[in-house]
């Protein structure tokens with residue numbers, strides 16, 4: 001899809017469809033009166049009959065009369081002006097794109113840039129709209145027939161109309177930024193959506209290598225032999241039940257000052273989580289191909305950061321394994337010696353994410369990171385706590401958590417903080433090892449983080465549990481069912497504030 005920014009009179013656009021935003025409290029203006037004339041009074045009649053009230057997400061598509069310049073006008077309800085936000089703008093733009101694509105209109109013009117939005121500038125609004133369009137254009141259809149009737153068309157060319165006084169160069173830059181960011185999101189979505197038969201740890205590693213080579217990122221793979229040699233006992237413990245080879249994927253992007261320590265991103269890369277010997281129930285086990293969602297988000301973020309040429313130094317570490325039951329799998333009761341030297345009693349082989357992350361968090365220490373952020377589809381308890389509206393954020397540094405919360409709010413990818421008080425660590429004390437890998441039913445997301453903290457406490461560290469966010473059970477505009485790429489946009493927003 002091509003996104004074009006242009007200045008021009010909303011009333012004089014030659015286009016298959018002009019999209020016009022209307023706040024519920026602002027249904028009368030000179031511009032709307034003229035547009036109403038273009039549709040020979042149909043807009044006014046729709047208001048009169050209360051078919052259109054301007055409330056949020058209302059869409060009214062009208063065909064123009066003889067005098068018209070645009071062939072159609074889509075009036076879009078924006079709700080109350082005071083409630084409108086960048087998040088709402090992004091979502092409404094996705095809804096518009098989906099609505100028109102379903103009606104086979106891949107080209108249209110958006111007159112939404114002029115909507116007033118407190119605490120936002122033109123660049124932010126243009127970025128939000130461009131993201132809304134690009135996210136709505138995503139599908140995972142490589143296993144579907146090509147020309148099924150009734151399928152939405154791919155978007156072709158969308159123009160964003162901006163007022164004549166506005167800075168067109170800034171707007172174009174914002175579109176380019178959105179393109180880089182969403183291409184990272186879509187890369188992550190593709191990885192999450194890939195089925196488990198295709199998606200081995202090796203496949204994930206190869207995708208990372210291909211992306212890195214294309215993006216000018218340094219990439220290193222540690223294979224089983226190397227992991228054994230270095231003592232990745234926790235990660236290898238998880239991997240030993242699968243026929244598929246584990247890999248530690250390490251990426252280094254240098255966009256910042258030579259002397260600045262990197263920010264480290266660590267992503268859980270369980271390409272399929274059957275639970276292992278502590279086997280999961282049948283229902284929804286298919287969704288566990290998404291258990292590398294943290295890894296996907298980290299890879300998408302690295303790609304986007306490189307494409308945006310962000311002036312920061314980044315290192316990404318991804319432990320990639322498959323968690324399977326077999327004659328060689330770890331058993332409940334096994335004790336593993338992690339890379340850090342700490343011993344771990346495995347009470348439940350389904351709590352595998354924290355095992356592989358323990359070693360990855362230890363490993364990243366050799367890069368002397370100034371900040372470590374890990375992302376993981378770590379606990380079902382996180383879905384119980386927050387559902388599908390926010391990821392949990394926990395950590396050992398309030399300043400970092402505050403920055404992440406802010407980036408989440410701004411990008412529309414929400415985080416919510418859970419406490420990590422010392423007392424929780426009491427729940428994962430083991431009688432036979434330094435720590436055990438489950439803390440029982442209470443506070444499952446927190447005890448998982450308390451476990452990770454044992455391996456991250458020498459860093460400024462935050463943990464994002466994205467279990468409820470990496471996969472969308474129900475699709476909506478801008479987010480079809482499946483992998484979401486959740487976190488790429490928020491992390492890029494965070495990294496843009498960390499430039500050095």
Ligand code: BES
Pocket residue numbers: 273275291348350351352353377378379380381383437438439440444467468
């Ligand atoms: N990958 C799962 C967590 C998960 C569940 C992610 C549902 C997304 C959706 C993780 O490996 C897991 O199985 N966690 C266990 C931990 C428990 C055994 C302490 C869980 O949450 O049940």
Ligand code: MG
Pocket residue numbers: 273275349350351352353
């Ligand atoms: Mg598990």
Ligand code: ZN
Pocket residue numbers: 270273291350352353377378
């Ligand atoms: Zn898992």
